Amino acid sequence: xxxxxxxxxxxxxxxxxxxxxxxxxxxxxxxxxxxxxxxxxxxxxxxxxxxxxxxxxxxxxxxxxxxxxxxxxxxxxxxxxxxxxxxxxxxxxxxxxxxxx
Amino acid sequence: xxxxxxxxxxxxxxxxxxxxxxxxxxxxxxxxxxxxxxxxxxxxxxxxxxxxxxxxxxxxxxxxxxxxxxxxxxxxxxxxxxxxxxxxxxxxxxxxxxxxxxxxxxxxxxxxxxxxxxxxxxxxxxxxxxxxxxxxxxxxxxxxxxxxxxxxxxxxxxxxxxxxxxxxxxxxxxxxxxxxxxxxxxxxxxxxxxxxxxxxxxxxxxxxxxxxxxxxxxxxxxxxxxxxxxxxxxxxxxxxxxxxxxxxxxxxxxxxxxxxxxxxxxxxxxxxxxxxxxxxxxxxxxxxxxxxxxxxxxxxxxxxxxxxxxxxxxxxxxxxxxxxxxxxxxxxxxxxxxxxxxxxxxxxxxxxxxxxxxxxxxxxxxxxxxxxxxxxxxxxxxxxxxxxxxxxxxxxxxxxxxxxxxxxxxxxxxxxxxxxxxxxxxxxxxxxxxxxxxxxxxxxxxxxxxxxxxxxxxxxxxxxxxxxxxxxxxxxxxxxxxxxxxxxxxxxxxxxxxxxxxxxxxxxxxxxx
Numbered sequence: 001x002x003x004x005x006x007x008x009x010x011x012x013x014x015x016x017x018x019x020x021x022x023x024x025x026x027x028x029x030x031x032x033x034x035x036x037x038x039x040x041x042x043x044x045x046x047x048x049x050x051x052x053x054x055x056x057x058x059x060x061x062x063x064x065x066x067x068x069x070x071x072x073x074x075x076x077x078x079x080x081x082x083x084x085x086x087x088x089x090x091x092x093x094x095x096x097x098x099x100x101x
Numbered sequence: 102x103x104x105x106x107x108x109x110x111x112x113x114x115x116x117x118x119x120x121x122x123x124x125x126x127x128x129x130x131x132x133x134x135x136x137x138x139x140x141x142x143x144x145x146x147x148x149x150x151x152x153x154x155x156x157x158x159x160x161x162x163x164x165x166x167x168x169x170x171x172x173x174x175x176x177x178x179x180x181x182x183x184x185x186x187x188x189x190x191x192x193x194x195x196x197x198x199x200x201x202x203x204x205x206x207x208x209x210x211x212x213x214x215x216x217x218x219x220x221x222x223x224x225x226x227x228x229x230x231x232x233x234x235x236x237x238x239x240x241x242x243x244x245x246x247x248x249x250x251x252x253x254x255x256x257x258x259x260x261x262x263x264x265x266x267x268x269x270x271x272x273x274x275x276x277x278x279x280x281x282x283x284x285x286x287x288x289x290x291x292x293x294x295x296x297x298x299x300x301x302x303x304x305x306x307x308x309x310x311x312x313x314x315x316x317x318x319x320x321x322x323x324x325x326x327x328x329x330x331x332x333x334x335x336x337x338x339x340x341x342x343x344x345x346x347x348x349x350x351x352x353x354x355x356x357x358x359x360x361x362x363x364x365x366x367x368x369x370x371x372x373x374x375x376x377x378x379x380x381x382x383x384x385x386x387x388x389x390x391x392x393x394x395x396x397x398x399x400x401x402x403x404x405x406x407x408x409x410x411x412x413x414x415x416x417x418x419x420x421x422x423x424x425x426x427x428x429x430x431x432x433x434x435x436x437x438x439x440x441x442x443x444x445x446x447x448x449x450x451x452x453x454x455x456x457x458x459x460x461x462x463x464x465x466x467x468x469x470x471x472x473x474x475x476x477x478x479x480x481x482x483x484x485x486x487x488x489x490x491x492x493x494x495x496x497x498x499x500x501x502x503x504x505x506x507x508x509x510x511x512x513x514x515x516x517x518x519x520x521x522x523x524x525x526x527x528x529x530x531x532x533x534x535x536x537x538x539x540x541x542x543x544x545x546x547x548x549x550x551x552x553x554x555x556x557x558x559x560x561x562x563x564x565x566x567x568x569x570x571x572x573x574x575x576x577x578x579x580x581x582x583x584x585x586x587x588x589x590x591x592x593x594x595x596x597x598x599x600x601x602x603x604x605x606x607x608x609x610x611x612x613x614x
Contacts, residue, residue: 003380006430008462009502009534013378013430018405020323020436021429027468040305066304090306 033076033100037091041065046087052080054100061097076100118156118173122197130197135268135290136334138178138193141228145338146182146191153180155213160206165237172198175207176231179214181223184345187357190218193228196268200232203274207235208245215252222351224261226341229278230268246273253280258450261348263341266291266317266327267334279326282447283344283399286317286327287337293320293327318402325403325436347397347411347418348451355452356418361392370583373460373499373524377531377566380430383408383423383458386498390456390587392416399444404436409444411453415591420448423458424509426499433505434465435478442481442612449489454594457510460499462531479508480613487514488610492597496586497521497568497577502530512576517600518593520586521568521577532562 003014030036044062048054054074063070083098085091102110121127121137130137136144142151158175160167176198181190192214194201211227218225234242256262257280264278265285269292278284278293286293294315301307301314313319321330329344331337349356369389372381388394391412398410406429409422422441424431448455464475486493486508494517495510506527510516521527529535536557537544547553564570571577581589 006432008430008432008466009530010537011378011462011531011533013380013426013462015380015426015430016428018429021465024467024469027472040307042306092306 033078035060035072035097035100037063037093037095037097039065040093041091043085043087043089043091043097044069048080048083050080050083054078054080074100115156121173121195122199126197135196135230137197138195138228138230141267141334142178142182142191142193144335145226145341146184146189147186150182151180151191152182153178155179155210158206158210160204162204162238167237174198175204175210176201177207177210179210181217184342187345187350188221188223189345190214190223190225194231196230199235201230201268202232202235203242203245204235204238205241205245208249212248212252215249215256218260219252219256222260222353224263224345224348224350225256226263226265227277227281228265228267229270229274231274232269233272233274243273246277249277250280253277258352260351261451263344265337265341266293268292271297283328284326285329285331285337285341286320287331287334288317290334291317291320322402325400325440328399330402343397352450352452358416359413361413361416364389364391364394364587369586377500377526380426382427383425383460386458387412387421387423390590396421400440404440406431406434407437407441409441414594418453419594420444420453420455421458422455424461426460429465431461432463432465433461433479433482433508434470435473435475438478438482442485445485445489449491452491454492454494454597455489455510456590457493457495459495459497459501459509461502461505461509462500463503463505477613482508483514484612486510490602490604492517492594492600494518494590494593495520497525497527499524499526500531501525501527517597519577520579520581520589521572522583523568523580525568526566527568527571528565532558532566536561
């Protein structure tokens with residue numbers, strides 16, 4: 001058993017960590033122009049390619065998760081970049097599908 | 102047929118049904134390290150005390166070729182017996198009979214024994230080992246689950262309900278154990294999940310084994326769904342018996358008093374280190390206080406930053422709740438608040454006094470905690486302590502900072518007795534943090550900030566990091582030495598025996614679930 005240091009209000013406590021605490025997900029700010037898979041699923045149909053210009057509200061893709069088709073709309077206008085997924089790809093939760101620049 | 106022949110005929114029928122799913126299925130069950138339903142009941146109950154009912158139950162399903170299928174006892178063994186002479190109701194699903202699947206009559210047997218347990222006001226122990234709903238019975242299987250859930254809920258807080266997961270328990274079936282008070286799991290045998298690995302793989306593409314998804318260790322350590330973890334079925338049954346010994350049969354009784362001895366440890370004053378940031382195992386303090394130094398810990402592996410469990414004081418059952426400085430410095434967080442709140446409500450429902458040992462630096466900081474709803478979870482603990490009307494006693498061992506001080510059964514939430522050791526520090530926060538805020542300017546402007554900070558920390562510690570400020574307000578009843586703790590607790594418990602509390606008339610409160 002190896003003690004770690006936990007700082008609470010400026011005091012450093014010697015203590016053991018739980019697995020849950022050690023493995024906790026570090027928070028990172030999410031960019032509004034990143035389209036992510038909010039649940040694991042499959043890219044069913046892609047309406048856009050890298051370089052395409054889209055308007056806010058355009059249909060970007062159909063994403064199938066939990067046997068339901070989700071229509072993913074563009075949250076803002078811009079150019080499609082960073083799109084690597086192909087139709088039929090299964091993506092894990094949190095994966096970035098594309099970015100609107 | 103003569104009466105003699107009829108009796109022989111009965112014996113043959115009974116022996117036949119007692120074979121369960123047959124020799125092959127039983128062999129398979131044993132090969133998996135599992136006992137059969139009847140073997141389990143025999144091990145759990147006092148020798149020869151089990152009386153089985155509804156052995157001759159038959160299902161009435163006609164579809165899908167079910168009309169010519171006979172299922173001994175419809176896959177579940179039910180009855181009553183005793184543990185240490187105390188009556189208990191039992192049901193055990195029989196995996197050797199069609200995978201222990203739950204159909205209408207199977208469920209009816211369970212609801213019937215739950216109704217018996219409620220009518221007779223005796224504890225009920227359910228052994229789960231079932232592949233799930235008997236699909237051939239369609240909505241009748243679902244109806245069966247729902248009728249069990251309803252009874253579990255009605256029995257909650259009236260009779261102790263124990264669930265033992267000795268095989269698969271998947272889909273809707275998991276919610277009966279989840280509604281009961283204590284869930285026992287066994288390594289490599291228990292499997293609990295809402296959706297199994299196959300469905301998860303198909304729908305979400307995640308590949309995981311049954312064990313990693315919902316094995317015993319997962320529920321004992323990660324989810325908190327299980328309360329008691331064992332390596333083998335035998336160990337599990339011994340632990341169930343020990344729990345039954347600690348509990349009353351119902352909410353209008355007290356747990357039976359037994360003869361006990363003084364605790365073994367005489368060095369209670371040497372367990373807590375002088376340094377307020379150094380760890381120790383708070384369970385050593387518990388065992389230095391309790392009869393026979395006995396402590397029956399609940400949810401040992403989950404949210405280990407708080408310790409909860411049962412012990413005896415002067416032969417009578419009490420519940421202990423203690424911050425654990427050994428793990429995460431004993432902070433409160435989402436899980437530890439949930440764990441403590443549930444335990445408090447169990448104790449309160451079954452007339453078990455609560456002793457709280459306090460040593461915590463406050464709540465765990467972090468985005469994941471805030472976003473996981475530590476406000477809502479933390480509120481459960483405040484609610485549970487405030488609402489509880491059993492005798493509530495607190496001993497502040499060392500740190501009692503900020504919101505944590507309020508939450509850990511403070512005088513302000515209507516603790517009956519609050520004692521503090523001379524090492525207690527009751528303050529809004531630790532001296533380091535407080536000095537940094539109060540003397541920010543002085544420290545920043547000083548020629549030697551580190552020196553001034555050190556001085557100010559010492560000043561704050563001197564002024565507030567003691568029990569006498571709180572004692573001066575009456576928030577603490579007595580400052581006691583570690584060596585006096587057991588005697589003060591015994592006296593307080595004796596004094597509080599006739600405690601009555603007037604609570605406002607209401608249908609029920611609305612705890613922040």
